Amino acid sequence: MEYDVYIQTCPTRLVLDRLADKxxxxxxxxxxxQPVRFNQLKREIDGISQKVLSQTLKKLERDGLVSRSVFATVPVTVEYAITPLGRTLTSTVAALTRWAEENIEAVLQAQQKYDRSA
Structure with a gap:
């Protein structure tokens, strides 16, 4: 089967929707x-709520991009890791975040210019 993201019913749009989520x-x-525990992720991603982090991890796990491992400790330890499929996205994710960091000043300037002229 051939996929085309520009067709409304194409299932690839589900992947784009997931990856468009900050x-x-x-x-x-x-x-x-590296593999990370839930609370460590919550601490390291400033501004994310426990509910949103939990929902995001479940969606990424369902898509096969993240794995969840439970360890029989007291209390139970849960660790998340990127899967081989998820690893195929790491350079893309890194490039996207790097682009955002490197170009935010230009984006903010463009927004201010637009807002002044509107």
């Missing part, structure tokens, strides 16, 4: 470094 990009970026 929280998914940030989680994948953190997991690229």
């Amino acid at each position: 929280w998914a990009v940030l989680v994948l970026g953190k997991l690229d470094e």
Whole structure:
């Protein structure tokens, strides 16, 4: 079957929707470094709520991009890691975050210019 993201019913749009989510990009970026526990992710991704982090991890796990491992400790330890499929996205995620950091000044200037003329 041939896929075309420009066709409304194409299932590839589900992937684009997931990757267009800032929280998914940030989680994948953190997991690229090493497997991480839930609370560590929450601490390292400033501004993310527990609920949103939990929802994001579940979606990424469902898509096969993140794995969840439970360890029988007291209390139970849960660790998240990037999967081999998720690893295929790491350079793309890194490039996107790097672009945002390198170009934010130009974007902010463009927004101010637009807002002044509107």
